[in-house]
Amino acid sequence: MTIEPWDDNDSPLAYLITFRTYGSWLHGDKRFSVDTHENKNIYGLPKREPNPNLEARMKQNFRHPPVVLTEAQIAVVYEAVAEHCRFKGYTLHAVNVLSNHVHAVISADKKPDKLINELKSYSTRALRAARLSFSDEKIWSRGGSTKYLWKERSLAQAIEYVLYGQGNIKIEDD
Numbered sequence: 001m002t003i004e005p006w007d008d009n010d011s012p013l014a015y016l017i018t019f020r021t022y023g024s025w026l027h028g029d030k031r032f033s034v035d036t037h038e039n040k041n042i043y044g045l046p047k048r049e050p051n052p053n054l055e056a057r058m059k060q061n062f063r064h065p066p067v068v069l070t071e072a073q074i075a076v077v078y079e080a081v082a083e084h085c086r087f088k089g090y091t092l093h094a095v096n097v098l099s100n101h102v103h104a105v106i107s108a109d110k111k112p113d114k115l116i117n118e119l120k121s122y123s124t125r126a127l128r129a130a131r132l133s134f135s136d137e138k139i140w141s142r143g144g145s146t147k148y149l150w151k152e153r154s155l156a157q158a159i160e161y162v163l164y165g166q167g168n169i170k171i172e173d174d
Contacts, residue, residue: 011109012148013151014105014107014155014158015107015146015147015149016105017144017146018102018144019120020102021069021099021101021139022066023066024066067137067138067139069098069100073133076126076132081104088108090110091108093107093155094158094162094163096163102119113143116143116146120144123139123140
C-alpha cells in the first residue's frame, strides 16, 4: 500500500461536472435521485428510492418533451464548452457531450455551481445562435452534479472516465 503525502491544497485541482438535458433524469425513476430538500446531497446519505407515482407527477409537469441532443447539437455544445473555458482561462481537461448529458473535468478558480450555470448558459446561446434550439425550449435540467478532485490520482481517473469509461471506472474519494 502506497501512502500519499499530505496535500495542503486550498482548492481542488479540478471538478468533475455533470449536467443533464431537460427531462432526461426524473425524481422517482429507477436510477435513484437526490432529494435536495431532505439530505442536501450529503455524501453517504441515501438516495431517493424509485417511486413510479413521483416519476409520473414529474412527467405531468413537463413544459415540453425531454431533450435528446442530435449529433449537430452535440458538436455545438462540445465546442461551446471548450470555447467558454478558453475565454475564461479555465483548464478543460476532458469533455464528453452525450445525447442526454455532459461530463467535463475542469480546473477553475470558481465555485462549481456557478461554473455549471455558465456552461449551460453558454451552450444554450450557442445552440440558439446555430438555430438548433427554440428560444422557449428549456434545454438543461436544473442544477448538476459536482465531484471535487483534490489529488492527481482522482484527476486522472476522472479524465479517463469522461473520455473512455462512462460508468466503468470508480473515482476514488480523496
